[in-house]
Amino acid sequence: MRLSIDHRTVYRFTEPQARLVQMLRVNPQNSHDQTVASWRIDVDHDARMREGRDGFGNAVTMLYVDGPVEAIKIAVQGEVVTSHSDGVLHGVHEPLPPAVFQRSTPKTAIDETLAAFARDATKGAEPHRALHRLNATVKEGFAVERGRGQPGVTAAATMARRSGTARDLAHVFVAGARSLGIPARYVSGYRLGGGAHRPAPHGWAEAWCEDIGWIGFDPCTGLSPEDGYVRVAIGLDSIGAAPVAGSRLGEGEEELDVDVTVLREE
Amino acid sequence: MARAFDEILGGEDGPPTRDELAAIARWIETTPPEELRRRQRSAEATFRQLGITFAVYGESDAAERIIPFDIVPRVFLPDEWTRLSEGLIQRTEAINAFLDDVYGERRILKEGVLPEDLVLGNPQFRPEIAGMRPPHGIWAHICGIDLVRTGPDEFWVLEDNARTPSGVSYMLENREAMLRLCPELFRNFRVAAVDSYPDRLLETMKSVAPLGVAAPTCVVLTPGHYNSAYYEHSFLADSMGIELVEAADLVVDDDVVWMRTIAGRVRVDVIYRRIDDDFLDPLVFRPDSALGVPGLIAAYAAGNVAIMNAPGNGIADDKAIYSYMPEIVRFYSGAEPKLPNVETWRCREPQALQYVLDNLEKVVVKLVDGSGGYGMLVGPTASKAEIEAFRAALIAEPHRYIAQPTLALSTVPTLAESGLAPRHVDFRPFVLTGANMVQVVPGGLTRVALKEGSLVVNSSQGGGTKDSFVLMDDPVIAQSQDFGFGQTQTMGGMTQSQGPL
Numbered sequence: 008m009r010l011s012i013d014h015r016t017v018y019r020f021t022e023p024q025a026r027l028v029q030m031l032r033v034n035p036q037n038s039h040d041q042t043v044a045s046w047r048i049d050v051d052h053d054a055r056m057r058e059g060r061d062g063f064g065n066a067v068t069m070l071y072v073d074g075p076v077e078a079i080k081i082a083v084q085g086e087v088v089t090s091h092s093d094g095v096l097h098g099v100h101e102p103l104p105p106a107v108f109q110r111s112t113p114k115t116a117i118d119e120t121l122a123a124f125a126r127d128a129t130k131g132a133e134p135h136r137a138l139h140r141l142n143a144t145v146k147e148g149f150a151v152e153r154g155r156g157q158p159g160v161t162a163a164a165t166m167a168r169r170s171g172t173a174r175d176l177a178h179v180f181v182a183g184a185r186s187l188g189i190p191a192r193y194v195s196g197y198r199l200g201g202g203a204h205r206p207a208p209h210g211w212a213e214a215w216c217e218d219i220g221w222i223g224f225d226p227c228t229g230l231s232p233e234d235g236y237v238r239v240a241i242g243l244d245s246i247g248a249a250p251v252a253g254s255r256l257g258e259g260e261e262e263l264d265v266d267v268t269v270l271r272e273e
Numbered sequence: 274m275a276r277a278f279d280e281i282l283g284g285e286d287g288p289p290t291r292d293e294l295a296a297i298a299r300w301i302e303t304t305p306p307e308e309l310r311r312r313q314r315s316a317e318a319t320f321r322q323l324g325i326t327f328a329v330y331g332e333s334d335a336a337e338r339i340i341p342f343d344i345v346p347r348v349f350l351p352d353e354w355t356r357l358s359e360g361l362i363q364r365t366e367a368i369n370a371f372l373d374d375v376y377g378e379r380r381i382l383k384e385g386v387l388p389e390d391l392v393l394g395n396p397q398f399r400p401e402i403a404g405m406r407p408p409h410g411i412w413a414h415i416c417g418i419d420l421v422r423t424g425p426d427e428f429w430v431l432e433d434n435a436r437t438p439s440g441v442s443y444m445l446e447n448r449e450a451m452l453r454l455c456p457e458l459f460r461n462f463r464v465a466a467v468d469s470y471p472d473r474l475l476e477t478m479k480s481v482a483p484l485g486v487a488a489p490t491c492v493v494l495t496p497g498h499y500n501s502a503y504y505e506h507s508f509l510a511d512s513m514g515i516e517l518v519e520a521a522d523l524v525v526d527d528d529v530v531w532m533r534t535i536a537g538r539v540r541v542d543v544i545y546r547r548i549d550d551d552f553l554d555p556l557v558f559r560p561d562s563a564l565g566v567p568g569l570i571a572a573y574a575a576g577n578v579a580i581m582n583a584p585g586n587g588i589a590d591d592k593a594i595y596s597y598m599p600e601i602v603r604f605y606s607g608a609e610p611k612l613p614n615v616e617t618w619r620c621r622e623p624q625a626l627q628y629v630l631d632n633l634e635k636v637v638v639k640l641v642d643g644s645g646g647y648g649m650l651v652g653p654t655a656s657k658a659e660i661e662a663f664r665a666a667l668i669a670e671p672h673r674y675i676a677q678p679t680l681a682l683s684t685v686p687t688l689a690e691s692g693l694a695p696r697h698v699d700f701r702p703f704v705l706t707g708a709n710m711v712q713v714v715p716g717g718l719t720r721v722a723l724k725e726g727s728l729v730v731n732s733s734q735g736g737g738t739k740d741s742f743v744l745m746d747d748p749v750i751a752q753s754q755d756f757g758f759g760q761t762q763t764m765g766g767m768t769q770s771q772g773p774l
Contacts, residue, residue: 028525028567030556055527059574061557062403069571071526104379106393107400243400252556254567 008090008234009044009272012197014083014208015265016251022259023075029253032240033083034058034066035196039090039098041237046085052076063247064102065240074257081251086272087237094223094231096213099238105215108190114244115182115193118163125183134189135216138224141183146229149176155207155265174210174245176226181212181244190215192241194223195248197269199235205267208250213241237269277681278424279695280347293462293744297348300458306692313344313688316450325446325504340443341737346451346458347685347698347719348742357420357428357702358713360612363602365416365704365711368435368589370605372412376403376585386604387597395594396642397587399550401557405574407583408483409708414581415474415545416704417441417718421615422683429615429680431699433590433598436582437547440718441703442505445470445512447740448716458742465715465743471512473705473712474545478513480707481579482542489542492516492532494523496548496564506547520548525568528575543579550584592641592675593619615680621672629676630667633660636676637728638667651728653679682728685739687721697722699730700741715743 014033035043048056048068055071072079111117128144129137149169156172162182165171171179177193184191191214198209211225211232223232232238242248255261278284281298320339349357374381375392382389392398417438419431448467452459475491482489495506497519510517516532523541524531531538546553552564559565572578588594594601596617602610618625618636629636633652640648650663667674684695702717719739720730730736 026524028556030568030571057528057571057575059528059571060404061574062399062401062405064404067571069528069568071568102404103400104382104389104393106389107398107403109390109394110396246560247401252560254555 008199009086009088010197010199010235010237011086011270011272012084012237013266013268013270014197014250015267016081016083017078017264018253019078019262019264020076020255020257020259021261022257023077024255024257024259025074026256027070027072027074027076027079027253028255029070029072029081029251031068031070031081031083031251032061032065032195032248033081033250034068035085035087035237035239036066036100037098038096038100038238040092040096040234041090042088044086044088046087047083049082049084051080051082062103063241064100065242065248076255076257089234089237091234094233095219096221096223096238099221101221105190105221108192108215108243109185109188110243111182111185112244112246113161114159114246115162115178115185117182117186120166121163121179121182122186124166124179125186128183129187134187135219135222137187138184138189138214138216138222141187142180142224142226142231143229145176145180145183145226149179149226151176151227153206155263172207172210173225173227174207177210177212178244180214180224180226184212184214193244193248194238194241195245195250196239197237197267198225198232199269199271205269207265208239208267209236210245210248211236235269235271277684277695277697278422279684279686280422280698281686282695284424291350293350294348296461297346300461301345301686301693306688309344309688309693312454313342316342316344316447316454319450320446323446323504325442341723342447342450343687343696343721343723343737343739344451344454345686345688345693346455346740346742347700348744351744351746353426354715354743356426356611360428360610361416361418361702361704361713362711363606363608363611364418364430364433364598365413365706367598367602367605368413368416368433369411369706371601372435372583372586372589373406373410374605375588377406381601381604384604386600387594391593391597392588395588395591397591397594399558399585399587402570402574402585405570407481407573407581408576408579409481411481411581411706411708412583413586413589414477414481414583414706416706417701418704420612420700420702421680422698422700423680424683428612430598430612431615432592433595434701435586435590437549438701438703439502439505439547440701441470441714442508443738444703444714444716444718444741445508447718447738451740462742463745465745467714467716470703470714471509473714474509475513475515477705477707478543478545478579478581480709481581483576483579486542490515490532490539491543491545492518492523492541494518494520494544494546494548496520496552500547502547509545520552520564520566523566523569525566525572528568528572528577530566530569530572530578541578543581545581550587553580553584592639593621593672596675615677618676620667620674620676625676626667626671629674630664633664635679637679638663638674638676641673641675649729651679654726654728679728685719685721687723687737687739689723689725694725696725697728697730698739717741 162178165175240248413435417434478491493510554569557570638650682697687696
């Protein structure tokens with residue numbers, strides 16, 4: 008499938024900023040299941056950009072902008088050709104062993120409620136089956152919220168509300184899988200469907216099965232990602248995979264506006 | 274417990290036979306305690322004036338205190354020092370090789386020398402910087418390896434400090450004080466100088482600059498004046514003649530680090546940071562940190578700046594890893610460790626845990642991620658309630674603890690309230706690793722437990738410091754045993770040393 012992606016991020020500041028330093032994780036990588044046909048990042052300011060990689064193997068673009076900046080628009084556009092793979096990853100650059108993804112983070116901290124939820128959902132099934140059950144159980148038991156939601160929501164808080172954004176549900180899955188002793192991680196990327204204009208990139212999860220490898224799970228659908236998905240970055244949680252992490256030098260508040268369009272090209 | 278080995282007066286086998294130690298013992302004996310006390314007060318007054326103070330965490334009055342100074346030095350003989358140095362260099366080289374490996378190829382895990390989850394699941398292993406390599410492949414530029422001694426030839430490594438070991442300013446200031454207050458010791462013994470430390474440190478910094486930088490700009494990065502070790506940060510920057518900066522003085526642009534100065538931007542090549550990893554770069558580590566330099570890790574990853582010590586080093590001095598240091602040394606050096614570890618029970622292992630629970634009144638229990646003497650049980654001196662509290666904690670979270678036998682730490686005569694008395698000591702030497710060499714500074718920080726019988730030397734727990742003499746070959750310059758401490762001369766000494774105050 009050929010997907011075209013248009014991901015616009017606008018920051019507006021109530022006071023002009025003297026400097027911005029941003030770290031972008033918006034470049035999808037080639038693998039057996041996705042080929043990047045074209046990709047570009049445009050910024051509406053004079054900016055210095057540097058490509059690199061983070062410790063997880065994600066492609067990183069550092070963005071350095073001199074002020075005064077009252078607003079900045081980052082436009083990411085491109086085309087990716089995908090193939091169907093039942094959610095199993097093939098040919099992905101993996102610099103870190105799965106055991107690294109067994110650790111918790113503040114957003115994916117495991118408490119007794121979460122662990123019991125994961126246990127009840129999987130009832131001692133072998134890992135591969137357990138993961139599919141966990142994914143289906145999150146899908147059944149949680150309402151999906153549109154919108155970007157609150158950035159600091161923990162998996163435990165989402166458990167209590169039984170409702171959350173794609174990102175929040177993915178955190179529940181990740182924490183649940185880890186509570187079963189299975190390495191799991193957060194994925195940020197793009198997904199076809201759910202309306203033309205979306206207020207955020209998509210987020211889902213991946214978990215490790217010894218005999219199979221890394222497998223994707225999307226608790227919003229209860230299924231594994233297929234060829235309507237474009238994988239961009241991974242992390243221990245959504246912070247580590249965030250499309251934009253920024254710091255600014257200046258007073259005032261900021262307002263964020265994101266618009267993501269994913270279309271199928273014929 | 275049997276009487277501990279005294280480094281100057283000897284152990285149960287009798288007094289030491291070495292002339293140098295006998296001469297030091299005579300100095301202690303012939304110098305009137307009142308004179309020693311007067312000199313000690315003078316040194317402490319100077320430290321207070323200089324502001325060499327520390328704040329004790331959790332103390333309500335938050336008063337800054339000076340670390341008590343003891344006037345009686347601790348002494349290493351030339352042959353002892355040579356052996357120690359060889360062991361320290363071997364250990365530091367292994368630490369550097371280990372860090373280069375676990376953040377790179379991970380050979381040591383692939384070959385099964387260490388359990389994989391002990392490293393990869395350890396909070397001190399920072400996946401954020403995996404695959405990045407510091408310039409010249411050097412990670413632990415400054416190591417402070419804590420040693421204890423139990424007999425004439427028995428030294429043990431208690432702890433490796435491979436992050437931002439502190440205390441070197443005490444080594445230097447204690448020596449200054451001793452030179453001023455006890456000049457006769459330096460006339461009578463050839464004590465290796467430590468005052469070249471700042472030069473050696475600066476040389477080390479310059480040597481690890483990114484390749485191709487001819488005249489590197491080096492800075493010391495401090496969290497600020499409210500930090501308990503701020504004196505040391507400013508002292509080191511001053512004595513090296515380089516800038517002391519805070520995060521707000523640095524900016525990263527185009528993956529290059531710059532320092533703001535009145536004359537404009539200056540490119541920075543080497544940063545001796547005295548802030549923790551968590552606060553280095555809010556884009557990579559703690560996002561809520563206001564202390565960090567946004568983009569610093571990108572500059573580091575691009576090879577444009579050396580950070581010393583390198584980010585991620587906590588995995589090398591983690592207490593759970595510590596118990597594997599002998600294996601780590603063997604793995605990378607292919608040789609037996611020259612400096613042994615203290616026997617360590619890893620409470621994560623059920624058998625070890627059982628042994629520890631059965632022997633709580635005999636052992637020392639430590640949190641794997643604790644420091645400063647907090648979260649620690651010293652079985653032989655603990656109350657029943659303390660022991661029971663640790664028993665419960667060990668059962669609940671065994672993986673968080675290690676235990677070690679209670680060692681009969683060596684003592685050094687120390688000026689106590691009641692006069693000279695043996696007090697337990699430990700030792701932190703400083704090992705510098707540059708692009709071209711690994712060197713041990715001939716001296717270090719001796720910490721002394723001032724309470725009678727206490728084995729806890731941490732400054733936050735009532736410990737003090739001593740100067741540490743490393744004697745050079747042919748150490749006794751004057752065979753004369755007259756140190757000049759007749760009563761009259763004592764008066765003279767008093768007058769003389771009141772000048773600087």
